[in-house]
Amino acid sequence: MPTRRVLLSLSLALLAGPAGAQAPQTVRIAATPGPHAQILEAVRPIAARGGVDLKIIEFSDYVVPNTALAAGEIEANSFQNQPYLDNQKADRGFKIESVAQTVNFPLGVYSKRHKTWDAVPNGARIAIQNDPTNGGRSLLLLQDKGVIKLKEGVGFKPTVADIVENPKRLRFVEIDAAQTPRSLDDVDAAAINTNYATPAGLKPSDAILREDPKGPYVNVLAVRAADRDKPWVKTLVDAYRSPEVKAFVEKTFGGAVLASW
Known part of the structure; x- marks a missing residue:
């Protein structure tokens, strides 16, 4: 009987795996x-x-x-x-x-209607994200490229209300970030996060404006x-x-x- 108990214990130990092994x-x-x-x-x-x-x-x-x-x-x-x-x-x-x-x-501005930013007309409709961080990031990109000017001290979350200079009189359309690729059929250009641009078939080289990869x-x-x-x-x-x-x-x-x- 003791021998049977020893064999049973050994069998259970083998089924349990190596000593000290832990489940993932x-x-x-x-x-x-x-x-x-x-x-x-x-x-x-x-x-x-x-x-x-x-x-x-x-x-x-x-x-x-x-x-x-x-x-x-x-x-x-x-x-x-x-x-x-x-x-x-x-x-x-x-x-x-x-x-x-x-x-x-790196964030990009894409367009189906215009091959370069210079071709974007006055009064164009530009889609940006409607959440403060990504929408603000898009506005900072446009400021960096000389398209608009924002109030001093707006930090990383400026809004459309913070625009103080808009020479092209651009009209901003704020939508959910995930919908920005779809908006390209309806607007002149859209700021699109790369993780949404890539599944939509857009490449960085397609962007008519592109964010400097340095930054926060x-x-x-x-x-x-x-x-x-x-x-x-x-x-x-x-x-x-x-x-x-x-x-x-x-x-x-x-x-x-x-x-x-």
Whole structure:
């Protein structure tokens, strides 16, 4: 009888796997469709080697990923830049923190009607994003290119009301960021984030104006403040900022997406 108990114990031990082995840590991470989700697919096998099983969940807007993260429905997200996160925290009280910079998507102004910005007529209708961070980013791009002038001291979130000079008398149409590619049939030009431009078949070389890639708009990995020091966070960050993922970004996006490391 003792021998049978020993054999049973050994069998159970073999079924359980090697001594000390742990099940992978499942991490649900949100991303917008397109490059953010594609990059996470490249991160997934690298994170798996460190014991993190990434479950990628796609959301088509800029609001739900932070709401879901704050509510504990996911563990992380990868879709936003630091000014946008700061704005969300200030407006909604989210206890969310960035844990690493990831990639930059230089913003572009695109048009189906005009091949250059100089061809855009006076009184043209220009679509920009209706959220403060991305809409403000578009206005700062237009100011940087000498198209408009904004009030002094507006920071990273200017609005149309902050325009003090508009020589072309441009008319701004504010719409959801995800809808800006579709607006090209109805407006003279639209400011479009790269993660929405790329799935719509737009290339950086198509832009009639393009943002300088330097600046504060590098995207970030975000987690709940209570989780930031957990081991899986370091594993996720190291996997994302690995040489393999950087090579994937450079090969796949051809300059439309720039690695920050």
